[in-house]
Amino acid sequence: MESNPFFPEIHGRFAFGCMRLPMKEGEVDIPEFQKMADAFIEAGFNYFDTAHGYLDGKSETAIKQVVTSRYPRSSYLLTNKLSGSYFNCEADIRPYFQTMLDACGVEYFDFFLMHAMNAQSFEKYKACRAFEIAFELKQEGKIRHVGMSFHDKAAVLDRILTEYPQIEVVQIQFNYLDYDDVSIESRKCYEVCKKHGKPILVMEPVKGGRLVNLPPEGMDALARCNEELGVNRSPASYAIRFVASFPEIACVLSGMSNYEQMADNLSFMKDFQPISNRERQAIGEVVEAFDKLHLITCTKCRYCVEENHCPMGIEIPRVFALYNAKKAFNEYNQVRYYEALIEQSGAASSCIGCGGCEAVCPQHLPIRELLVDVAREFEGK
Numbered sequence: 459m460e461s462n463p464f465f466p467e468i469h470g471r472f473a474f475g476c477m478r479l480p481m482k483e484g485e486v487d488i489p490e491f492q493k494m495a496d497a498f499i500e501a502g503f504n505y506f507d508t509a510h511g512y513l514d515g516k517s518e519t520a521i522k523q524v525v526t527s528r529y530p531r532s533s534y535l536l537t538n539k540l541s542g543s544y545f546n547c548e549a550d551i552r553p554y555f556q557t558m559l560d561a562c563g564v565e566y567f568d569f570f571l572m573h574a575m576n577a578q579s580f581e582k583y584k585a586c587r588a589f590e591i592a593f594e595l596k597q598e599g600k601i602r603h604v605g606m607s608f609h610d611k612a613a614v615l616d617r618i619l620t621e622y623p624q625i626e627v628v629q630i631q632f633n634y635l636d637y638d639d640v641s642i643e644s645r646k647c648y649e650v651c652k653k654h655g656k657p658i659l660v661m662e663p664v665k666g667g668r669l670v671n672l673p674p675e676g677m678d679a680l681a682r683c684n685e686e687l688g689v690n691r692s693p694a695s696y697a698i699r700f701v702a703s704f705p706e707i708a709c710v711l712s713g714m715s716n717y718e719q720m721a722d723n724l725s726f727m728k729d730f731q732p733i734s735n736r737e738r739q740a741i742g743e744v745v746e747a748f749d750k751l752h753l754i755t756c757t758k759c760r761y762c763v764e765e766n767h768c769p770m771g772i773e774i775p776r777v778f779a780l781y782n783a784k785k786a787f788n789e790y791n792q793v794r795y796y797e798a799l800i801e802q803s804g805a806a807s808s809c810i811g812c813g814g815c816e817a818v819c820p821q822h823l824p825i826r827e828l829l830v831d832v833a834r835e836f837e838g839k
Contacts, residue, residue, distance in 0.1 A: 459502045460730060464627075464657035464708040465603070467535060467568070471702050472727040473505035474498050475661065475711035477512045477759070479520060486513065486520040494720040495524050499533065501724045507659075507711050509539040509573055510558050511764065522563035536564060539573035539607060540588055548586045555595065569659075570601040571629055574761075574820060576610035580618055589622050603627060607661065609820035612646035619654040627708065629659035631820065633669060634700045634741050635748060635755075636662075642821065648706065657708035660701050664712070666757030669697040672744060673751055679743035683736055694719070695726040696733070696741055703732040753785060754778045754828055755821055762815035762825060772804035774815055774825060781832045796836045807833035 462468040474495070480487040495506075506525060508517045518538075525534055538558050545551050559565065570592055572583055583589060592604045605627035608615055619625060628651050636642040651658050664670050670693045672680070677693070684691055694712075702710045710727075714720045733741075756778040761767070763774055776799055784792040800806075806829040815825045833839045 462708060468709055469502050469504045471709050472503050473507055473709045473711040475713035476506060476508040476517045476521060478713035478715045479513060479517060480715050486516050488523060490717060491520055492524045493717050497720055501728050505535045505709055507537040509541055510544060511541050518561035526563040535568040536562060537569035538567045539571045541573040542579050542582055551588060551591050566600045568602045570604055572606035575606045575608045577614045593624055612643045612650045615647050615650045627659055628656045629661055631662045632660045632701055633663050633665050633697060635665055635669060635745060652706050658706050660707055660710045662757055663701045663710050664694055664697045670694050673747045675747035676744035679740045683740035687736060692722050694722055696737060699726060699733045700741060702730060751785060753782045757821060759820060761818045767814040767818055770804040770808045770810060772809060773799060777806050777832050781835055793836060805837060807837050807839045
């Protein structure tokens with residue numbers, strides 16, 4: 459396994475993102491998670507990523523049960539994040555930080571990130587001296603590296619890194635579908651990090667699973683490429699290796715939700731091979747296939763529905779997924795799934811236009827407008 463060019467303590471360039479852990483009856487499937495974590499560590503990798511809000515706090519406690527209570531502290535790295543929804547003033551931050559340490563069962567975090575930073579949240583973090591407190595905690599030995607996860611335009615990122623040059627690492631959304639997307643600006647954010655000399659952690663390399671479940675034309679493009687190269691590489695392999703091939707990328711997070719996904723990811727990241735020119739050509743064909751569909755670019759992060767952001771109880775990620783499936787694969791039985799869903803939650807047409815969902819959407823989606831499209835498609839409204 460290659461040594462990490464930016465952080466020697468990170469083994470390889472592959473990380474276990476713990477936002478989409480295996481679930482069973484509303485709880486983390488501990489036996490499945492343990493099987494996945496053991497395989498990950500046995501393969502030589504060691505970087506785990508979580509946040510206090512992931513899975514309503516169940517991600518942290520599952521990590522404590524599966525990883526931190528079962529492995530010596532030197533055998534893994536753990537990243538956590540300071541989420542703005544859990545503090546309102548400077549005095550809240552240290553107690554909140556201790557809560558995260560306790561939940562994870564550790565005495566320090568290897569990486570600690572200011573979470574989901576954008577222009578609006580940045581002002582709150584500054585007013586509460588969140589960055590300064592993180593730097594103090596680093597001096598106290600409770601944090602090894604201070605960074606941020608980022609969801610905004612490149613100009614905002616440039617401003618933050620200019621004001622806080624002490625930031626050591628930046629986590630950005632980066633994948634081949636968002637590379638030149640004007641709402642995400644993956645390429646431009648990458649270039650800003652490079653300009654400031656900041657190593658990059660990557661989230662959403664498979665865009666919430668969308669780069670695994672490709673439209674038929676995209677699957678055909680990868681199948682032709684596999685045949686020409688004499689390989690049998692999965693769509694996830696193309697997506698994750700595309701990202702890991704960029705020189706400024708320190709680590710790529712994959713949010714795996716079952717052992718099969720873990721096994722597939724390990725199969726191509728343990729002995730990492732950069733993406734080839736022929737594979738880049740195939741990826742370009744996949745992007746073209748997606749462009750033709752005009753799908754909703756939701757990654758199912760669920761920020762829009764958690765913490766009461768939707769007062770009408772609309773399951774926004776799920777109705778968007780049903781809409782995309784109907785559009786991409788002509789799955790007209792999605793109408794039945796939609797009808798079953800809204801028996802338990804709000805219909806798309808019940809949106810009151812409050813905008814709470816859009817304020818927290820990392821993809822900057824016009825959710826209110828898109829819900830109108832969903833209602834038209836499924837409800838005829």
